[in-house]
Amino acid sequence: MKLIYMLAPMEGFSDNSFRTLCYKYGADVTFTEMARFESLARRNKSTLEKIKISYKTPTVIQLIGYKETFLKKFLDGFKPEEGFLGFNLNFGCPAPMFVNYGMGCAMIKRISKVKKLVDIVKEKNYQCSIKLRLGMNEFEKEKKVYLNLIKDADADFFVVHARHGKETYDDVADGSVFEECCRTGKKIIANGDIKTKGDVETLKGFGVSGVMIGREATKNPAIFNQLKGLETADISEIKKEYLKIAGKESDKYKKNVLKYLGSELEIRDSNY
Numbered sequence: 001m002k003l004i005y006m007l008a009p010m011e012g013f014s015d016n017s018f019r020t021l022c023y024k025y026g027a028d029v030t031f032t033e034m035a036r037f038e039s040l041a042r043r044n045k046s047t048l049e050k051i052k053i054s055y056k057t058p059t060v061i062q063l064i065g066y067k068e069t070f071l072k073k074f075l076d077g078f079k080p081e082e083g084f085l086g087f088n089l090n091f092g093c094p095a096p097m098f099v100n101y102g103m104g105c106a107m108i109k110r111i112s113k114v115k116k117l118v119d120i121v122k123e124k125n126y127q128c129s130i131k132l133r134l135g136m137n138e139f140e141k142e143k144k145v146y147l148n149l150i151k152d153a154d155a156d157f158f159v160v161h162a163r164h165g166k167e168t169y170d171d172v173a174d175g176s177v178f179e180e181c182c183r184t185g186k187k188i189i190a191n192g193d194i195k196t197k198g199d200v201e202t203l204k205g206f207g208v209s210g211v212m213i214g215r216e217a218t219k220n221p222a223i224f225n226q227l228k229g230l231e232t233a234d235i236s237e238i239k240k241e242y243l244k245i246a247g248k249e250s251d252k253y254k255k256n257v258l259k260y261l262g263s264e265l266e267i268r269d270s271n272y
């Protein structure tokens with residue numbers, strides 16, 4: 001089976017230009033940064049901007065939120081643009097501004113709530129995937145709450161970020177969990193610290209359907225083609241291309257992307 005390469009959702013980076021650049025260099029599927037469906041339901045302009053698809057780039061829209069009524073209201077008014085593949089529900093974000101209100105990775109053990117949200121998306125005939133961490137903390141990870149969610153929720157695929165909610169990017173992602181995740185028979189996408197062809201081969205051996213890459217792509221958007229063993233361009237060429245695509249886009253994203261593109265800088269923000 002052919003492995004799917006995905007660009008991770010990254011707030012402040014994953015706008016149309018960056019997604020399109022990574023698609024050009026081998027990402028089969030890209031994700032928008034998270035967008036709150038409460039704000040989308042209220043037609044908040046800057047949140048709606050986050051889910052726009054401008055270049056027909058294959059895109060999954062990532063949603064974060066809590067109340068079913070808002071998800072329904074947003075979906076009732078949603079019109080897919082070309083490139084739209086489906087929705088992803090964020091049950092991985094460990095930031096207190098979400099977790100303290102029961103969102104993000106606080107949702108991992110709330111399976112009946114998760115099921116309701118998945119059903120709402122699927123009732124509209126949209127693909128619905130889930131991105132999760134391994135639990136809120138070490139205790140939940142040990143209880144394997146992530147496996148319960150994967151077994152019980154009827155999502156099309158599960159992106160598993162192999163850290164729990166108290167871990168930062170200084171803690172190494174725990175690749176040992178993928179094998180048991182795959183044994184559930186569900187479609188699993190591995191995420192966390194994937195950098196080399198060797199990493200990909202190991203994950204393939206566990207039976208994952210795809211790999212998702214975040215921070216490595218901010219340094220080198222051609223990482224996808226590189227891992228696929230395909231030809232890539234020089235980083236200066238990639239930078240030029242990015243500037244061409246990003247010409248008219250927001251400076252906020254451009255500033256972030258240009259800071260890391262071609263550098264060896266590691267993003268360490270533990271809010272994600």
Ligand SMILES: Cc1cc2nc3c(=O)[nH]c(=O)nc-3n(C[C@H](O)[C@H](O)[C@H](O)COP(=O)(O)O)c2cc1C
Pocket residue numbers: 008009010011012013032033034062090092093131161191192193194212213214215216267269272
């Ligand atoms: C700057 C930044 C922003 C992020 N924003 C999101 C987000 O909006 N939604 C989400 O699910 N994960 C978000 N993440 C987490 C990534 O999607 C990914 O799970 C994490 O970076 C681990 O993958 P990596 O080791 O390949 O970077 C973010 C990560 C970073 C570094």
